[in-house]
Structure formats: C-alpha cells, structure tokens
Amino acid sequence: DVKVTQSSRYLVKRTGEKVFLECVQDMDHENMFWYRQDPGLGLRLIYFSYDVKMKEKGDIPEGYSVSREKKERFSLILESASTNQTSMYLCASSLLTSGSYEQYFGPGTRLTVT
C-alpha cells in the first residue's frame, strides 16, 4: 500500500520562527511536491523536486525554501513564519513518467502562525 506521511497533523508557531515541515514517501518516487491549500483558492504549488538535491519553484515560492537530501524525504522550510502563512500544507509524490500518472498525497499539516 502506497504511503506518504507528514511529520505533524497540526502545528502552532509564532511569527518569526523557523518552521520545518517534513514529508516522507515509501514508493521510491522521483517527484515530490509541496502545496498549500486555502479555502476558495484550491491547491497551489509551492515547490517541487524531480530528483535528489534538485528543486524548482512552483507558483507561490516566496517565503519558502525546500530541501531534498534523500529520495524519500522532502522538507518545506519557512525561514521566518508570518501570519499569512497560516494554511493547510499538503505533500505529494509521483513517478517519473511521460504518460498519465497519479500524485499520491499525504494527510496534510495544518499550520497556524500566531
């Protein structure tokens, strides 16, 4: 059974703190993604990675960075958390393929920045 796990379901941080969100997949997928989900806006891509140590910006990368040191793990970093980063964060992974594919999602981390 495929599995994507995220380190926390709920997280509360203070403005200015450095925040780490961890994601691990056990499917040997090449691609990994970080999205944020906000009501009325759907999911928006923050960053993605197509290989170890490789990363690319998505649609809303400002205020975020990522790290992928191992194939199974993809971390999202908020260098200095702000209240407008309060959101649900979803991690996903997928195979490297030129054809049709599926992204597998983690359960999400609901982050509140106060």
Place this chain on the structure above:
Amino acid sequence: AQTVTQSQPEMSVQEAETVTLSCTYDTSENNYYLFWYKQPPSRQMILVIRQEAYKQQNATENRFSVNFQKAAKSFSLKISDSQLGDTAMYFCAFDFNRYQGAQKLVFGQGTRLTINP
C-alpha cells in the same frame, strides 16, 4: 496564465441521486491530462478519475464518469447512485506543463459535496 474554474463552491444531494460537478479551464495547449481528485473530511486526497485530452472517449470508473468537451474546455464529473462516502471536497486539476518529467498540476477552487441520507 492557465486557469481552472470550479463554479460550484458547494453542492448537496440525497443519497442515491446523480450529481454533476462542473469544471472549465483555459489553455492553448492541445495535449494535456485532466484529473478529478477527492478529499474526504480529515482524510487524504485521492485520485478519482483521469482523462487524456487526445482520447475522445470519456473516462469511466465504476459510478464515476466524466463529460469531456475539448472544444468548450469543459470537464465535468458525474457521480451516479451517490453514497454517503462520496461526501468530500472535489478538485479538478490539469497537467499543463512539465519540467524534467515532473508534472505541474493546476487545481480548481474545489467543490464541497455533501450526500444526505
């Protein structure tokens, strides 16, 4: 910019009824992939159904089917014989662009569907 629009923020139907969720998109691309994802309350997002734009036949997965109108840029999801377990947020998504084989999905705003007993 490529956009995806789900014009129904919320829908509610009775169990066993048929319901159709709408999705429209804007693109100048000719070949792409289309998806419907389901996010049940407090549970992980899962793929419901996928469609390849170059295939004329509409995709079907058990009670779920799509009505893909390429010229109209419309991609609706029909759920037949709806069940309580179909209660969820539904997202329409498109693979518009790829970088090094990684898919950059664009999602719609979502439709919250409630199935009432």
